[in-house]
Amino acid sequence: MQDTLLIVEDQFIEANNLKIILLKAEYRVLPIARSVDDALEIIDVQVPDLVLLDIFLKGERTGIDLAHILKARGIAFVYLSANSDKSVFTAAKMTGPYGFLIKPFRERDVLAMLDIAWYHHSQKNMVRESESKHKNPVNIISKDGELKKIVGESDSIQAVLRNVETVAETNVPVLLLGESGTGKELIAKLIHELSHRRSGKLVVVDCAAMPPHLIESELFGHEKGSFTGATEKRIGKFEQANGGTVFLDEIGELPLDLQVKFLRVLQETEIEPIGGKRRKVDVRILAATNRNLEEEMANGRFRLDLYYRLNIFPIQLPSLRQREADILPLAEHFLKVQADRFGKEITGFSDEAKQMLVSYQWPGNVRELENLVTRSILLCVGSQITDVQIPKVHQLGEAGADLKIKTITESERDLILSALRECNWKIYGPGGAAELLDINASTLKSRMKKLGI
Numbered sequence: 001m002q003d004t005l006l007i008v009e010d011q012f013i014e015a016n017n018l019k020i021i022l023l024k025a026e027y028r029v030l031p032i033a034r035s036v037d038d039a040l041e042i043i044d045v046q047v048p049d050l051v052l053l054d055i056f057l058k059g060e061r062t063g064i065d066l067a068h069i070l071k072a073r074g075i076a077f078v079y080l081s082a083n084s085d086k087s088v089f090t091a092a093k094m095t096g097p098y099g100f101l102i103k104p105f106r107e108r109d110v111l112a113m114l115d116i117a118w119y120h121h122s123q124k125n126m127v128r129e130s131e132s133k134h135k136n137p138v139n140i141i142s143k144d145g146e147l148k149k150i151v152g153e154s155d156s157i158q159a160v161l162r163n164v165e166t167v168a169e170t171n172v173p174v175l176l177l178g179e180s181g182t183g184k185e186l187i188a189k190l191i192h193e194l195s196h197r198r199s200g201k202l203v204v205v206d207c208a209a210m211p212p213h214l215i216e217s218e219l220f221g222h223e224k225g226s227f228t229g230a231t232e233k234r235i236g237k238f239e240q241a242n243g244g245t246v247f248l249d250e251i252g253e254l255p256l257d258l259q260v261k262f263l264r265v266l267q268e269t270e271i272e273p274i275g276g277k278r279r280k281v282d283v284r285i286l287a288a289t290n291r292n293l294e295e296e297m298a299n300g301r302f303r304l305d306l307y308y309r310l311n312i313f314p315i316q317l318p319s320l321r322q323r324e325a326d327i328l329p330l331a332e333h334f335l336k337v338q339a340d341r342f343g344k345e346i347t348g349f350s351d352e353a354k355q356m357l358v359s360y361q362w363p364g365n366v367r368e369l370e371n372l373v374t375r376s377i378l379l380c381v382g383s384q385i386t387d388v389q390i391p392k393v394h395q396l397g398e399a400g401a402d403l404k405i406k407t408i409t410e411s412e413r414d415l416i417l418s419a420l421r422e423c424n425w426k427i428y429g430p431g432g433a434a435e436l437l438d439i440n441a442s443t444l445k446s447r448m449k450k451l452g453i
């Protein structure tokens with residue numbers, strides 16, 4: 001089957017010459033688009049295999065704006081541009097094209113670039129296919145009737161799932177590492193569900209949430225009368241989980257004296273309730289932290305022996321910004337789940353909203369994404385989410401960084417550049433630099449021209 005190409009170019013003669021070259025090389029070429037709107041109309045009817053994209057086009061939106069949309073839709077593209085200006089090139093590069101040709105170009109340069117683009121595109125598709133062939137070990141967790149799906153297409157989350165598959169059936173303790181909101185607790189639940197302990201309990205203990213004077217009794221239990229106020233015997237979490245799994249979240253918060261007692265659970269599978277005798281428990285330990293345990297050890301806050309005992313099988317959860325490929329699948333997943341929950345009929349995100357989602361850094365990781373999607377659903381009035389309220393404080397991150405006194409022109413230039421960078425060089429529409437700077441897009445464009453950006 002012939003590969004189908006779309007040329008997006010506002011110069012009629014150049015577009016036509018290019019079309020002739022491509023037809024001669026036996027590509028199928030869709031009608032030429034002269035603006036972003038034209039291109040979108042064509043793509044809505046027929047998805048091309050690859051788009052050849054000029055940067056400055058007819059109409060308000062640029063090729064870089066279109067590239068963001070193509071990227072969100074998973075359509076490959078290469079740039080063809082007469083403009084080799086460094087800032088434009090940098091902005092174009094950030095959209096992840098398969099190639100960039102400076103006009104005027106020779107026929108064989110175009111064809112060679114297309115060959116390379118096809119090669120990279122097919123490699124990427126092969127990786128995607130092999131990823132989707134790898135079935136998640138169990139991606140549905142049922143607990144108290146609650147269904148949870150583990151979503152993730154990126155290499156890094158697939159590697160996590162493979163590790164989970166490897167370790168789940170063993171009795172080895174697992175240390176889950178990663179920033180807050182990356183899914184450590186969810187993975188702990190998955191490990192439990194995949195283990196032979198699945199019919200036993202999974203007891204979750206958040207070490208950071210317990211008052212220090214109660215942790216020992218909570219974890220190990222106490223005998224009646226063992227201290228003032230111990231009016232009843234208490235069964236600790238380790239014993240409650242007998243035959244099952246204990247997940248200790250925020251293990252880095254466990255006080256040093258209790259780390260020794262916990263080490264005994266790991267080494268001897270024994271607990272010692274306050275005021276009681278040592279006894280055996282049959283539990284598997286999963287622990288998580290978003291702290292750097294090596295640093296904690298260096299500062300004397302975490303025991304070396306416990307660290308080595310726990311660190312037999314560490315699993316590092318990647319931050320969301322390290323796995324951009326997962327942002328949209330996760331967002332779509334939360335949209336479906338939460339829209340059902342609130343009884344709203346929302347079909348999806350607009351291209352602009354998708355672009356805003358993939359451009360943001362997600363310091364709060366998957367939890368922040370889930371919350372933002374929920375908020376967007378509640379605020380959504382139509383059948384599509386067209387706006388997501390990315391926190392402004394992060395968008396403005398770079399603008400105030402440089403405090404050196406500059407001329408007004410220099411400051412204006414820096415500010416515009418920071419805003420453009422924050423918005424991945426999107427000028428118009430929601431999440432664009434004009435919105436961020438709170439000025440009219442055409443004013444921004446004329447300021448950019450004047451300042452040579």
Ligand SMILES: Nc1ncnc2c1ncn2[C@@H]1O[C@H](COP(=O)(O)OP(=O)(O)OP(=O)(O)O)[C@@H](O)[C@H]1O
Pocket residue numbers: 148149150151152178179180181182183184185186187249290330366367370
């Ligand atoms: N891959 C994923 N697929 C679907 N939902 C996910 C995924 N990862 C995380 N979540 C959801 O994101 C939220 C945060 O995840 P979780 O509580 O497991 O993170 P955490 O790393 O344990 O956070 P913390 O360190 O703050 O305790 C949860 O609602 C969880 O269900």
